[in-house]
Amino acid sequence: MVDVEIKRDRIVIRWREKKWDWMIEPRYWRNTMYWTLALILFPVFAYFLSPGLVNTMVSANIYAAIAIPLSLMTVGTGRINFGPNFYIGVGGYVAALLSIHLGMSPWLTLPLAVLMSAFCALVFSPLVIMAKGLYYVLLTLLLPLLFLEVTFIWTGIFKGDVGLFGIELLFDLGGAKLNFIAAAYVSAAIMLLFLLIANKVLKSRYGLIMAAINDDEEVAHGIGVNINLVKILTFIGASAMIGVMGWFMAHYFGTFSGITYLPLTYMLKILLVFMVGGRAQIFGCVAGGYFVAFLEEFLIRVMGDFQPVAFPIILLILLFVLPRGEGLFGLYRRRHYREYMPQIHVRR
Amino acid sequence: MSEILTCTNITKRFGGLVAIDDVSFSIKKGETLGFIGPNGAGKSTMVNVMGGYLKADAGKIILDDVDITKMPPHKRVHEGIARTYQIPRPFPELTALMSVDVASICGKNRKNQSFEDAAGDATHYLEFVGLFSKRNIIAKDLTFFELRMLELARALATTPKVLFIDEVMAGLNPGEASTAVKMVLKAKEQFDLTIFWIEHVMAVLVEAADRIVVIQYGQKIAEGTPDEVVNNDTVVEAYLGKGWRNYA
Amino acid sequence: MLDTIWFVLFFGFLMGAVYLLIALGFSLITGVLRIFHLGYAYLFPLTIYGTWFFMSELGLPLIPSIVGMVVVQLIVSYLLYTFMVKRYMDDEMTLLTGLLIVALIVEQFAAWRYPIQEGVYLETTLMDGIFQLGLAVAPKQLVLASIIALVMTALFALFFIKTKTGLAVRALSQDILNSQFVGLNVEKLYILTMMLILIPVIVAMLLIAPIWTVEPAMGWQYMTTAILIAVLGGLGNIKGTIIAAFLIGIDHALMCFVVGEPRFMNLSALALVMVILIVRPQGIARSESIW
Numbered sequence: 001m002v003d004v005e006i007k008r009d010r011i012v013i014r015w016r017e018k019k020w021d022w023m024i025e026p027r028y029w030r031n032t033m034y035w036t037l038a039l040i041l042f043p044v045f046a047y048f049l050s051p052g053l054v055n056t057m058v059s060a061n062i063y064a065a066i067a068i069p070l071s072l073m074t075v076g077t078g079r080i081n082f083g084p085n086f087y088i089g090v091g092g093y094v095a096a097l098l099s100i101h102l103g104m105s106p107w108l109t110l111p112l113a114v115l116m117s118a119f120c121a122l123v124f125s126p127l128v129i130m131a132k133g134l135y136y137v138l139l140t141l142l143l144p145l146l147f148l149e150v151t152f153i154w155t156g157i158f159k160g161d162v163g164l165f166g167i168e169l170l171f172d173l174g175g176a177k178l179n180f181i182a183a184a185y186v187s188a189a190i191m192l193l194f195l196l197i198a199n200k201v202l203k204s205r206y207g208l209i210m211a212a213i214n215d216d217e218e219v220a221h222g223i224g225v226n227i228n229l230v231k232i233l234t235f236i237g238a239s240a241m242i243g244v245m246g247w248f249m250a251h252y253f254g255t256f257s258g259i260t261y262l263p264l265t266y267m268l269k270i271l272l273v274f275m276v277g278g279r280a281q282i283f284g285c286v287a288g289g290y291f292v293a294f295l296e297e298f299l300i301r302v303m304g305d306f307q308p309v310a311f312p313i314i315l316l317i318l319l320f321v322l323p324r325g326e327g328l329f330g331l332y333r334r335r336h337y338r339e340y341m342p343q344i345h346v347r348r
Numbered sequence: 349m350s351e352i353l354t355c356t357n358i359t360k361r362f363g364g365l366v367a368i369d370d371v372s373f374s375i376k377k378g379e380t381l382g383f384i385g386p387n388g389a390g391k392s393t394m395v396n397v398m399g400g401y402l403k404a405d406a407g408k409i410i411l412d413d414v415d416i417t418k419m420p421p422h423k424r425v426h427e428g429i430a431r432t433y434q435i436p437r438p439f440p441e442l443t444a445l446m447s448v449d450v451a452s453i454c455g456k457n458r459k460n461q462s463f464e465d466a467a468g469d470a471t472h473y474l475e476f477v478g479l480f481s482k483r484n485i486i487a488k489d490l491t492f493f494e495l496r497m498l499e500l501a502r503a504l505a506t507t508p509k510v511l512f513i514d515e516v517m518a519g520l521n522p523g524e525a526s527t528a529v530k531m532v533l534k535a536k537e538q539f540d541l542t543i544f545w546i547e548h549v550m551a552v553l554v555e556a557a558d559r560i561v562v563i564q565y566g567q568k569i570a571e572g573t574p575d576e577v578v579n580n581d582t583v584v585e586a587y588l589g590k591g592w593r594n595y596a
Numbered sequence: 597m598l599d600t601i602w603f604v605l606f607f608g609f610l611m612g613a614v615y616l617l618i619a620l621g622f623s624l625i626t627g628v629l630r631i632f633h634l635g636y637a638y639l640f641p642l643t644i645y646g647t648w649f650f651m652s653e654l655g656l657p658l659i660p661s662i663v664g665m666v667v668v669q670l671i672v673s674y675l676l677y678t679f680m681v682k683r684y685m686d687d688e689m690t691l692l693t694g695l696l697i698v699a700l701i702v703e704q705f706a707a708w709r710y711p712i713q714e715g716v717y718l719e720t721t722l723m724d725g726i727f728q729l730g731l732a733v734a735p736k737q738l739v740l741a742s743i744i745a746l747v748m749t750a751l752f753a754l755f756f757i758k759t760k761t762g763l764a765v766r767a768l769s770q771d772i773l774n775s776q777f778v779g780l781n782v783e784k785l786y787i788l789t790m791m792l793i794l795i796p797v798i799v800a801m802l803l804i805a806p807i808w809t810v811e812p813a814m815g816w817q818y819m820t821t822a823i824l825i826a827v828l829g830g831l832g833n834i835k836g837t838i839i840a841a842f843l844i845g846i847d848h849a850l851m852c853f854v855v856g857e858p859r860f861m862n863l864s865a866l867a868l869v870m871v872i873l874i875v876r877p878q879g880i881a882r883s884e885s886i887w
Contacts, residue, residue, distance in 0.1 A: 021462040130877055134632055138823050145820055146866050153859040205453050205463040212450040215439040224425035224454035224506055264816055268700055271693050308704040316697045
C-alpha cells in the first residue's frame with residue numbers, strides 16, 4: 001500500500017500514484033534541538049525560581065499556538081482573518097458545556113471541540129471565496145463580536161459574562177504547582193506540534209501552492225490550481241487548530257467565559273503576537289508569543305491597574321520601532337537579499 | 349488533421365455592450381491560428397472566455413472532444429489549455445523557479461512526481477526559455493522581457509495541448525521581440541503545441557500563422573490564409589476606415 | 597397589526613437616521629481614502645469623555661468644553677495621519693493594527709480614568725420632552741437628532757457634488773497617483789477628509805449622549821453597526837450608505853417590535869448583510885464613486 005524507501009539523503013514515500021520526498025537535513029536540526037531543550041528545561045527552573053512564571057510560559061505557548069495557525073490561514077487563503085478568537089470561543093464552549101453537562105473527560109471533549117470548530121469553519125467558508133481584502137477583514141472582525149452577543153442572548157446556556165465554572169481539569173496531580181507544570185508541558189507540546197505541522201506544510205508543495213494563491217489568485221487559477229479547494233481546506237484546518245487552543249484553555253483554567261476571549265482586546269493581542277513576531281513567519285510567532293506574554297506579566301507586576309492602558313501603548317511603540325514586516329524575528333535573522341518570504345497582500 | 353479546439357456561436361455581453369457576437373471558429377491540431385482585429389474588437393475578451401475567467405452567455409467550446417464550456421479555469425488547464433497575459437502577471441513574491449514549479453505541480457494530474465521532481469521539471473522549462481541563470485531571482489526583480497519569458501515557461505510547464513498567446517511582442521524592443529517570436533515557434537515545434545495567437549503586428553502572423561481569423565466589434569469579419577486575409581477588402585476597411593481606396 | 601407596522605417604520609426611521617450619522621464617516625474614510633480605519637471606534641468615547649474631561653477636571657461649562665474637545669479631536673486626527681497613515685500607507689497590515697491599538701488605548705484610558713461608576717453625563721439635551729406621532733412615542737431629542745442627521749448628510753452630499761474641494765476628494769478616492777498628476781495636494785486632502793468625518797460623529801454623539809448609554813466600551817458597539825452599514829451600502833458611496841443605514845434601522849426595529857427580542861438586533865443585521873452580499877457582493881451601491 002504505502003511504500004517507504006530510505007535513501008541516503010531522503011525518505012521516499014509512495015502511495016497509489018503520489019510520491020513524497022522527505023529530505024533529511026541534519027544541519028537544520030541543531031537549532032530546533034537547542035530551543036526544544038530550553039522549552040523543556042524552563043518550567044523546571046521556573047518551578048524553583050518563581051512559580052508564577054510557569055503560568056506565563058503557558059500563556060506564551062497559548063498565544064504562539066494561536067498565531068501559528070493564523071499565519072497558515074493567512075498564507076493559504078491570501079487574506080487576513082481578523083477574528084481568529086471566534087474559533088477559540090467555539091472550541092472552548094464545546095469543551096466547557098460537554099464537560100459540565102455531560103461530564104465528559106478532557107480527552108473526550110477534544111475531538112468534539114475540533115469537529116465543531118471545523119464545522120463552524122465550513123459554515124463560514126464561503127467568506128473565503130466571496131469576500132476579498134477589506135470586506136473579508138471587516139466581516140471576520142465581526143464574527144467574534146457577534147458570538148459574544150449570542151453568549152449574552154442565550155445566557156441560560158452560555159452564562160454570558162459570568163462564565164462557565166466547574167470544567168474538569170486536564171490533570172489532577174495533587175498540587176496546583178504540579179498541575180501548572182503538567183499544563184506547561186502539554187501546551188508546549190501542542191505548540192511544537194502546530195509548529196511542526198505548519199512548517200512541514202509551508203515547505204512542501206502545498207505551501208508553494210498556498211504561496212501562489214496568496215500572491216495572485218486569478219493567475220494561480222489559470223495555471224491549474226484548484227484555488228477554492230485549497231482556500232477552504234486551509235481555512236477549516238487552521239480554524240480547527242485554533243479550536244484546539246480553546247479546548248485547552250477551558251480545561252486548563254477550569255472556567256470559560258466568552259467575554260475574556262471574544263472581544264477585540266484579545267484579538268488584538270493575538271494580532272500583535274502575529275505582527276511583532278514577524279508576520280507569517282511561524283517561528284517568529286513563538287518569539288512573539290513569549291515576548292507578549294512576558295511583557296504583560298512584567299507590566300502587571302510593575303504597573304498594577306494601569307496595565308491595560310500601558311500595554312497597548314507599549315505595543316504601539318513596538319510597532320513603530322521594529323523592522324518593517326519582520327518584527328522581532330527580523331532582528332534575529334537578517335535576510336539575504338530578496339529571499340522568498342510569504343507576504344500579505346491586502347488589496348486596495 | 350483533426351480539430352482540437354472548436355468554438356461555436358460564442359456570445360458575451362457586458363450589460364448592454366455585446367463584446368463578442370456569435371463568433372465561431374475551429375483550430376486543427378498542430379496549427380497556428382492568428383487572431384487579429386482593431387483595438388477594442390474583443391480579442392482579450394475572447395481569450396478570457398476560452399480560458400474560463402468569463403462565462404460565455406451563449407455558445408460551446410469543445411477541446412479534443414471534451415465540452416469545456418462550463419468548466420472552471422483550473423479544470424480547463426487540466427484538459428490542456430494554457431495562456432499568457434498581455435501584460436505579464438507573475439507571482440510577485442515568488443522566485444522564477446517557484447512560479448514555474450507551481451505550474452508543473454498543478455498543471456496536470458502528475459503521477460509519481462514529488463516536490464523535488466517538480467523542481468527538476470521546472471528547471472527544464474526555465475532553461476528552454478533561457479532563464480535558468482535567473483531561477484532564484486524574485487519576479488519583482490526581473491526585466492520585462494524576462495517576465496514575458498517566465499510567462500511562457502509557466503504556461504509550457506502545464507504541458508498544454510493548446511497555447512493562447514496574447515500579444516507576446518507588446519512592449520519589447522525589436523531585438524527582444526524577434527527572440528520572443530522565435531521562442532514561441534520553437535516551443536510549438538518542441539512541445540507539439542497548437543497555438544492561438546493574438547497579435548497586432550501583421551508581419552509576424554503573415555509568416556508564422558497557418559490561418560487568421562479577423563474580428564471587429566465582436567463579430568468575425570474574415571477567416572482564411574494570411575494572404576487571403578491581407579488582401580480582403582473588409583479587413584483593410586476595418587483597419588483603415590471606409591474611404592481608404594481614395595488614398596490607396 | 598397596523599400599529600406594529602407604524603412602530604417599525606417610525607423607530608426604524610429614527611434609529612436609521614442616527615446610524616446614518618455614525619456610519620457616514622466610516623464609509624467615507626474607508627471607501628474614499630482606502631484607509632482601513634479600524635480605529636474609528638476611538639471617536640465615540642473620545643467625544644464623550646473628552647468633553648467630560650474639560651467639564652470635570654478643568655471646570656469649564658458645556659460649550660467651551662465641547663470646543664476644547666473638538667480641538668483635541670482635530671489634533672488627534674492630524675497626529676494619526678502624520679504618524680500612522682502616512683508612514684504605513686503601503687503596509688496595510690501595520691496600519692490596521694496600529695489604528696486598532698489607538699482605539700484600544702483610548703478605550704482603556706477612559707475605562708481607567710472614568711470607570712462606569714463615575715456617572716458621566718453630558719447635558720446636551722436641546723429639546724426636552726416627548727414627541728408623539730400616532731401611537732409611537734419617542735424623546736424629542738431623538739427626533740431632532742434624526743432631522744439633523746438628514747440635513748447633515750444632505751450637506752455632505754452637496755459638498756461632494758457641488759464644491760471644488762469635494763470634486764478633488766472624489767478624484768482622490770478613485771486614483772491617488774493620477775490625482776497627484778493633475779496637481780492635487782493629496783496630503784492636504786487626506787487631512788481634510790480625516791477631519792471632515794469627525795463632524796457627523798461628534799454631532800451624533802453629543803445629541804444622543806443624554807438618551808443612550810455612555811460607557812468606555814461604547815465605541816465597539818457603534819463601530820460594529822458602522823461596519824455593517826458601510827459594507828452593506830458599498831464602501832464610500834453616500835447613496836448606498838443612506839439606504840443601508842435605514843435598512844439596518846428598520847431591521848433593528850423589526851427585531852424589537854415584530855420578533856420581540858431586542859437582543860437579536862446585531863445578529864439579524866449581520867445575517868441581513870451576509871445575505872445581501874451573497875446576492876450582490878459589492879453592496880447596494882451601483883458604482884464605486886462617492887455619490
